Structures are given as structure tokens and as C-alpha cells.
């Protein structure tokens with residue numbers, strides 16, 4: 001509806017001319033641009049072009065005209081209209097001005113003449129909702145006047161304009177005196193009521209539609225308990241039993257077991273199956289920063305986060321989450337909500353949960369009124385919740401309400417190995433379909449390795465392994481090379497810095513010269529040793545190959561393990577040659593399962609033989625024997641490279657590689673990968689399978705399952721091939737992996753005692769006690785062999801027996817205990833090797849220059865680097881003592897980590913094996 005404009009009235013009544021009005025309109029526009037609103041009449045009066053009395057008369061006239069054309073008043077008599085015009089006031093309002101504040105007392109009634117107004121309401125949680133927009137001819141503000149209640153809504157100006165205002169007394173008089181006026185008001189109110197109702201209906205329908213959407217979104221999941229074992233059948237029976245009632249339930253099981261699937265099954269078999277199924281992991285619920293300044297969890301913030309996640313919050317309830325949030329209990333109405341890791345709920349929220357389970361209503365954080373909701377709660381936990389009640393004060397009432405007395409127990413995968421085959425087949429089919437591959441078979445060896453592993457990460461770990469295998473495989477069958485078993489360490493990070501962030505180091509690893517140039521130099525070095533060994537002088541002090549090999553190379557390799565893990569293996573020419581031959585001329589066969597299964601044992605035997613032959617052939621004094629030893633390592637490596645893929649020798653069989661890998665566990669350097677990038681972003685795993693330019697990890701390792709330094713040779717191949725820059729070269733606490741591992745490696749229980757045994761052997765031989773007897777023997781090698789077998793046997797016995805004393809026999813298997821102790825012995829073993837090779841470094845290496853001078857007929861004896869035997873012993877003892885201290889530190893951390901015990905220091909019972917081994921090392925060096 002449009003009313004006649006003020007200008008028209010002015011011209012009609014000849015109060016001003018069109019030019020004046022134009023000028024006034026222009027001025028009004030200019031003022032408007034400056035943010036000032038002035039009505040035309042006022043501008044004309046101020047400019048002296050209009051008489052105020054004329055304006056008053058004209059306005060009254062205008063108001064009468066307006067009233068006559070508005071529905072509300074048009075049926076009234078001219079006298080009445082004139083009466084109302086006498087009490088009404090016309091006012092102009094700029095955009096944004098608030099005319100009515102919700103909750104105020106009503107004092108006027110309004111009629112819109114021009115512009116646009118908005119009626120709005122601010123909800124309990126602070127959301128502004130527009131109820132309506134009204135234009136010329138429409139009225140508002142009658143409700144508070146009629147009912148005496150406060151204003152039902154707020155009103156502001158959307159588009160600048162004028163309003164006709166009738167004060168409350170005048171309005172009351174009109175209502176009481178004119179039944180027609182009341183009638184029209186009732187019409188307006190009925191209309192509003194009708195429109196309001198339709199809006200409410202539409203809003204409820206939308207809410208219901210949202211809920212349906214949530215239900216549909218959560219109903220697409222598949223939950224299945226695969227297996228035929230007794231344990232799984234019992235669980236299926238329990239699921240069926242629990243699904244029949246609607247009470248809260250508790251599911252317990254180690255982490256990675258299918259607790260979610262069990263909850264899903266209960267939901268799908270219950271009569272809530274069409275409702276939403278929502279899960280929340282309380283352990284990872286947070287809201288921005290959840291740590292306080294000291295770095296420990298901020299309990300108040302965590303509790304608020306949990307509160308808001310489950311129950312929601314109203315707008316402004318949380319300073320760090322300004323918008324309103326619906327809680328799971330509101331969204332999931334009619335369905336099931338799974339609360340994972342329920343023991344992480346704060347005490348307060350536990351109480352609120354008890355209340356919700358009992359009464360079915362909850363109060364959103366900061367809310368005024370409680371909300372009714374029908375939810376079935378299923379809680380899951382990886383800990384013994386009953387113990388939590390007794391020790392950590394978990395709410396007993398909540399425990400009982402969840403059915404804690406009779407929870408559903410999901411068995412760990414290692415206790416239902418019978419199901420592994422079926423589970424693997426099921427997952428293989430599932431993931432093959434997902435990625436669109438047709439993988440029909442699985443090699444027997446794959447099953448063997450799956451069966452042999454204990455799956456500490458349970459079904460989740462198996463799923464990750466099979467999913468990855470499906471991605472990796474390039475054939476229609478899964479082979480052992482596709483199955484990469486292994487998990488990230490439990491404690492990630494700690495003190496660590498990625499060295500690849502340093503430009504120079506990254507460039508070094510990315511450059512094609514690394515490790516090729518170093519390999520070439522090392523290759524020439526070995527050729528020289530072999531040539532000198534076979535064709536050079538066999539006299540000690542006249543053939544530099546001895547000083548170079550035993551005095552320099554070997555000690556430097558040992559030192560390199562401590563400083564930079566297995567970096568020597570990246571440089572080793574045996575590996576380089578293997579790669580070259582395999583790539584250019586090899587048959588590239590897959591690794592035989594025998595080598596996969598028993599390679600570690602063969603390498604261990606080889607290591608024993610190397611140490612034995614060193615003594616039997618007195619290698620540090622025999623150039624030919626030294627050359628033979630090097631050749632005997634090259635030859636099998638070359639033969640294997642001709643047949644098999646990549647560096648099979650380095651990965652599975654090289655004795656020195658096993659020693660270097662073992663010692664490297666102490667290193668402050670590690671190559672790892674960002675597990676999240678590898679598992680979520682990477683689809684081609686080129687670090688492992690290779691790409692157009694690279695063949696993939698030469699030692700069949702994959703950074704994404706790497707959790708120790710034993711096998712990685714730091715060749716940087718993965719750094720070059722990964723498009724996601726996932727590999728990292730961490731500087732870490734030295735030897736960190738010795739206590740942060742998830743599951744002990746079986747190779748540790750083998751290599752630890754074996755190397756220790758060879759150390760007894762080498763140390764005792766060095767003392768020279770047996771020398772007088774041995775020289776009388778014809779077959780000295782038999783004596784040495786027997787002697788070594790005995791020392792190794794004793795070392796195994798020592799580790800096995802002492803590990804029973806140090807570790808809790810009830811919680812660990814003998815094999816695990818031996819491994820644990822081997823882990824803690826690593827620094828001490830390293831200490832012995834340092835001491836042993838230090839003597840050679842000084843004794844033999846120190847003579848390098850005089851021997852070199854001999855080749856040129858020069859007497860360079862003055863260039864000898866030497867140290868008195870006493871001082872060498874002091875050094876050796878210091879190395880062992882450092883080893884003892886480091887081993888104790890590792891053992892302490894390991895015990896803390898494994899048993900989650902706040903152990904302050906080690907008891908004598910726990911520490912004596914280390915002390916005894918340290919003492920025997922010191923004795924051997926002292927007497928040597």
C-alpha cells in the first residue's frame with residue numbers, strides 16, 4: 001500500500017513550490033548519505049520555506065487520509081478518524097532503530113506509513129529469529145496494550161520510513177469506545193496466530209526431517225562379528241540377549257577389539273534400529289585448548305567439552321564456543337548413543353549421566369529448561385571398570401546402571417586365533433570391493449605370518465594391515481610382501497626433532513649423490529683391502545689392510561651405529577652391488593618363505609661364525625683371512641641378488657647388518673613416517689612398492705610400519721620417493737625405542753643373548769687365560785667352537801633366568817621376559833663393543849701412518865697414535881659404566897611403561913643382572 005507523499009500535499013495546498021521540495025529532497029539525500037535522517041517537513045521549516053503551522057495542518061490532513069485508507073480504520077466515521085488523527089503522531093525513523101524491545105511494558109500502538117519494519121525474537125540461547133516483516137498499511141504493538149503483558153517481540157526498522165504512533169491512553173479509549181476498532185484488531189491477531197502456527201508446524205517438520213536425516217546417515221553402517229570360535233559365539237548370544245531389552249549396556253575389551261561393532265549390532269537388532277546411531281570417543285573429546293599452562297589436561301575445560309558434546313550448550317554458555325550446539329543426546333533422540341572410553345568421563349558428567357539414564361531428561365549447558373529425549377546408552381571401555389570404581393572412584397551408580405556387573409566382553413584377537421582366517425577373508429573381500437580390485441586368494445605364508453603374530457592392536461590392527469595389503473598388491477593374490485605387520489610405538493614423539501627440517505640435511509638425502517658417492521668410495525676401499533689381502537705382505541705391520549679394516553673401519557662402523565643408526569648399511573658396497581645386480585641382471589624372484597621365517601636365525605648363526613673365525617684365524621693379524629671374510633660376505637650377497645628382488649641379503653641374512661641394527665637401537669637418530677599421512681592420505685605407498693624411478697625400499701621395509709632401527713638402513717630412498725613428505729628423520733632421546741615399543745620383537749630375545757655370548761667369548765679369549773692350553777692343541781678351532789657355544793648358551797641361560805626375577809612372571813611369557821631384558825641390556829652391550837673396538841682403534845688404527853710409511857720406505861714410527869694399556873682399560877671401564885647406567889635407565893622406563901607403574905627407582909632385585917653383567921665386562925677388560 002502506498003500513501004500520498006508529503007510533497008504532493010504541500011504543492012496541493014500551495015504551501016511551497018515544486019522547486020523548494022526538490023531542493024529539500026536533495027538535502028535529505030545528502031544528509032542520509034552522512035547517516036542523518038531528517039523528514040522533508042523539518043528541512044523545509046529550517047530552510048524558511050515552510051510555515052510550521054501550515055505543516056501541522058498538512059500533517060493532520062495526511063494522517064486522516066492515511067487512516068481512511070488503512071483496513072483497520074477505513075470503516076470508521078469521518079469524525080472518529082479526525083479524532084484519532086488528533087491524538088496520533090507521525091514520526092520518521094532511520095534504518096536500524098529499535099522501536100520496541102521485547103519484555104518492555106507497552107506504551108504505544110504503531111501504524112506503518114512508509115519503510116519496512118522487522119518483528120523479531122531472541123531465543124533462550126541467543127539466536128535472533130525474524131518473525132515477520134511489515135510494510136505500509138500494517139500495524140503492530142497492539143498485543144501488549146490489549147493484554148497488559150510485556151512486549152511479545154522486538155521491532156526494528158529495516159528500511160527508513162515513518163510510523164503513525166497512537167499512545168496507550170488514546171488506544172484504550174478507541175478500544176472501549178469503538179467496537180469496530182476492536183473487531184479489526186481481533187482480525188489482525190487471528191491472522192498472526194494462524195501464520196505463527198503454520199511456522200511452528202513447518203519448523204517441527206524440518207526438525208523431524210533433520211532427525212530422519214541423522215538416522216539415515218548413521219544407519220548405513222555395517223556391523224558384523226565374524227568368526228566361529230567359542231568366544232565369538234558366546235558374544236553373539238550376549239548381543240542377542242541384550243538387544244531384546246532397552247536398558248543401558250557396557251561393552252569391555254582391549255583397545256582395537258570390535259566394541260563399536262558389538263554396539264552397532266545391538267542397535268541394529270533392537271527396536272531402535274531406525275533411529276540414529278551415534279558414537280563419541282570421550283577420550284578424544286576436547287574443545288580447542290584442553291591443556292593448562294603446565295601442559296597437563298585442564299579438568300574444567302575437559303568437563304565443559306564433555307558436557308557440551310553430550311548435552312549441548314546454549315549460545316554464550318561457553319566463552320570459547322559462542323554458537324549454540326546440539327548435544328548427542330538431543331540429536332540422537334529415538335536412537336542409540338555409544339560412549340567410548342567411558343572411564344574418561346569427568347565425575348560431574350558421570351553424575352549427570354546417571355540422572356539422564358534415570359529420568360530421560362537433561363539440561364543443556366547454560367540452558368533454562370530440561371529436554372526430554374529417548375536414548376539407549378551403550379558405554380565401552382578398554383579398562384577394568386570395576387577396578388576403576390574401586391580405585392579411581394568411577395561412579396558406582398553409573399557402573400550399576402550400565403550393567404557393569406554383567407558386561408559384554410569382547411575377547412582379544414590373540415585369544416580367538418581360530419577366527420583369523422575367516423576374518424582375513426572377510427576383510428579381504430570387503431576392502432577389495434571398496435577399491436575395485438579382484439583379489440581372490442591369499443598365500444599360505446600370509447596366513448602363517450598372520451597366525452604367528454599376536455595382534456596387540458586387535459581387529460583394528462588386522463583391518464589396517466589387510467586394507468594396506470589390498471592397496472599394495474599388484475596381483476590377484478596376497479603375498480607375504482603385501483602384508484606389513486607392525487604398529488606405531490605407543491609413545492609417539494616425546495623429545496624429537498625432525499632433522500629433515502634442516503635444509504642441508506634434506507638436500508643431502510634428496511641428492512642423487514647420496515649414498516652413491518659414498519658407496520663408490522667404500523667399494524674402492526673394499527677392493528683395496530681384498531687386493532692387499534691376497535697379494536700384499538702377510539706380515540703384521542707391513543700390510544695396511546689390517547689397520548684399515550680392524551683398526552679403522554670396524555671401530556668406525558660401531559661408532560656410526562651409535563651416532564647415526566644403520567647409516568653404514570646405506571654406504572656398504574655389498575648392498576650397492578646387490579641392488580645393482582638385482583636391478584640389472586636379477587631374476588627378481590619373490591623372497592622364499594624359508595628366508596623370511598628363518599633368515600634372522602641364519603644371520604645370527606652367521607654372526608657367531610664371524611666372531612669365531614675372527615678368533616680362530618686371528619684375523620686382525622691376517623690380511624688374507626680378512627680378505628677372505630670380506631669376500632665370503634660379497635659372494636652370497638651377489639648370488640642372492642641374481643635370483644631375488646632388491647637386497648635380500650642385507651634385509652634378512654647379513655650377520656653384520658644384524659649386529660649393526662641391534663646396536664643402532666641406541667642411536668639418537670631414527671627414520672620414521674607420519675603414520676597419519678601414510679594411513680590416510682597415501683594411496684600408492686611408493687616408498688614400499690616403488691614408482692617409475694625407484695624400486696621401493698631396498699630392504700623391504702615400509703616407513704609406515706617402522707617402529708625400530710633394526711632394519712632401516714637410512715638410505716633415504718623413501719624420502720626421495722614419498723610425494724607427501726611423510727618420512728621424518730628424528731633426533732630423539734637416545735635409544736627411545738627400547739622402552740616405547742608396543743610389543744617386543746622376537747629377534748631381540750635372539751640377538752641380545754647371542755651378542756652377549758660372543759662378548760663373553762671375545763672378552764675371555766682376550767684375557768689370554770686359555771692361551772697356554774690352546775697352543776698345545778692340534779685342532780684349536782674345535783676348542784674355540786665349543787667354547788663359543790658354551791658362552792652363548794650361558795648367555796641365553798643368564799637372560800632367561802634373570803628375566804624371571806626382574807619381570808612379573810604372572811603378566812608376561814618367558815619369551816617376552818627375555819626380550820624385555822634384552823632391550824634393557826642393549827646399552828651395556830653397546831658399551832662393551834665400544835670398549836672392545838676402542839682398543840683396536842688405538843692399538844691397530846694408531847699404527848696406520850707408520851705402516852703406510854713402510855710402503856714408501858719411510859720411517860713414520862713417530863706418527864704412531866698410542867695409549868698406555870692402563871689408560872685404554874680406564875676408557876673401556878668408563879664405556880661399560882656408562883652402559884650400566886644407561887641400561888638401568890632403560891629398564892626403569894621399560895618397567896614404568898609396561899606396567900604403567902609410577903616406579904621411582906629400581907630395586908636390587910631388578911637391577912642386579914645389569915650390575916653383574918657390567919662387573920663381568922669390567923673384569924674381562926681389566927684382565928685383558
Ligand code: CMP
Pocket residue numbers: 100106119131132139140141142143144145150151152153154155192196
Ligand atoms: P506487542 O507484543 O505489543 O509488541 C511486539 C509486537 O510485534 C506485537 O505486539 C505484535 O504487534 C507484533 N508481533 C508479534 N508477533 C508477531 C508475528 N509473529 N507477526 C507479526 N507481528 C508480530
